Amino acid sequence: MWGGVRGGRAAVDRGAAAAAAPRPEGERPLASPAARLRAKEAGVDLRQVRGSGPAGRILHEDIDAFLARGPQLAKVSGLARNEAVEDIKIIGLRRKIAEKMALAKSRIPHITYVEEIDVTALEDLRAALNKEKRSGVERPKLTLLPFLMRAMVKAIADHPKLNALFDDEAGIVHQHGGVHIGIAAQTPSGLVVPVVRHAEARDIWDCAAEVFRLAEAARSGTATRDELSGSTITITSLGAMGGVATTPVINHPEVAILGVNKMMVRPVWDGSQFMPRKMMNLSSSFDHRVIDGWDAAVFIQRIKALLETPALIFVD
Template identity: 80%
Template sequence: MGEHVIKLPDVGEGVAEAELVEWHVKIGDLVREDTLLAAVMTDKATVEIPSPVDGEIIWLGAEIGDVVAVGSPLIRLKVEGGADAPSEPQAETPRTPTPNPSPQGGGEPVAAPVETARVKTAPQSTGATQSPSPLWGGARGGGKPTSTGAPRAEGERPVASPAVRLRAKEAGLDLRQISGTGPAGRISHEDIDAFIARGPQTAPATTRGLAQNTAVEDIKIVGLRRKIAEKMSVAKSRIPHITYVEEIDVTALEDLRAALNKAKRPDQPKLTLLPFLMRAMVKAIADQPNVNAIFDDEAGIVHQYGGVHIGIAAQTPGGLMVPVVRHAEARDIWDCGAEVNRLADAAKTGTATREELSGSTITITSLGAMGGIATTPVINHPEVAIVGVNKIMVRPMWDGTQFLPRKMMNLSSSFDHRVVDGWDAAVFIQRIKTLLETPAMIFIES
């Protein structure tokens, strides 16, 4: 037996360090060559690290959230044969090119002691294809095991060679449930064959009543979630927010939207409310360009943009991301809808580029059907305004003579009070309200 050391590889583009955001393995796991071991995040992308060899994980050199220097020892494996030289595997192609928080902290990786290795119950397969390897073959000759001792206690490490452990892992077997006939209860291939031949062992059913759950799980904020936390902290600590909520009758807009969707061409996207809101915002910004801006508060300069680059806050499996529809002023309803769909898919699948996730001058945030009655959206720093969409509800509204069912929706919008006065915020939202309640005006070019 020997050891193989894997160092953090050079992930390219002059990156000197990376944040560890995910372990795909733990101490005691058996891995094949090319098994994914970890994922690290730079300010450019998330990169996955594969194993260059077969072996058993005996040491992990960092914890989730640690910033590791390129070339630092990351993993040690027990391998067949003699000790190998330290390895720097080739990093996989970046899978999620999203912005990453600036590294926090650092220091040397913390070594985990070898004796803490454990084999997880019912380990999942790595998905590797079994090949005719000298690690194991079919059923072996010899008599049946002479020992049928009780399975090992919880936490007790089974004694077995890496080849036996790997065979058990890929077969979905828990070595703690297999009695070993070798010295010190060592498990052999014959013991595995005998266990398989006996068939599944059904544990007796137990009745469990109500019980207190006193577990506490510590979840470290890393990767994209840490980036979101930092950005929200900056936005709330540096921007004095003013939030303005107004209700809008979208009955006519919803009727128009349904009619347009019914008559749309096959190559046109299904319209949601967002493209109409985007076009309304473009028209309102033409009257009040001061809300389409970025405030450099350190330099004391407001950068007011002619182009309307609308960020669309989107929830993804990894957290909140804001892809940007550039130059919404030059797009019609259908083009806005198609671009929103494209960017939302790219964000959710992790294929959005850095350019598609930056450069917004004003943002829309929407929780769809979960939008609630009102929200207090946080401005996407360093912008000065964000428009929040709440859910549509049918409510009885008085028209002067009677109550009529109308489709009502609130807009909850926040503004940087250092740049936008409350009056200007109200005028901006009232202009949007007029356009959405009389949707034909959205299509009139002034």
């Protein structure tokens, strides 16, 4: 009886030894030639087996315990070292993106301004407009982007210096009258920026239709060079993965970029109680060489006011 308990305890000890952490790298396992041959034939790496013999020598019983329990334990832990290194050459569109990002960060001193916006009323209006049907009129589905584009157009009318390209070598800011909004879009080939030209001349549904058309062209790889260039200010968004805040990199040589973050329902104090509101942050970066922090803040506050009272977007 006692001997059976001791024998059972020895088996448990060997099983625990087999389940223990792998032998340190570079340490040669101790085992007899017969044990090594048996391990080789069984496909067992002796470095993964703890020996229960003198000085940690691996016995046949240890190999038995490893074969009986090792695979299951390895499957449970799922832990294994991976020493693989894959070299990926940066070529084509990815290389152009890398070069443009490096240029923007090396030459433009960024200032990033983050503001919280209550888009509850805007979302209610958007849902109502999408439900509205007009006989003989086919309208595109409205997302947040067309409203933001129209708000930007109105804000730029008051702050035209934000709609500009900075030629830093010549020391000239090219301030544009036409608002050409780049929409940063992720495609299977990488990041591209199709451009909605003359947003100031488009209503909200026209903006939505053009964004949809350009997004489809970008995803399918059929967008032309003209459709992917010529922006004067850019919007970037990660959609549902937009995070709480970002630090967008300016699309050189522009002087401003607006980043749309994730929309979330948050409790907001209205003066007497907390109310659930749909909130979203705008994370926007500006070229601090030509745009002061005050001007950047005033510009974003104007956009905030328009988005929080969306009826104003439709007032000329």
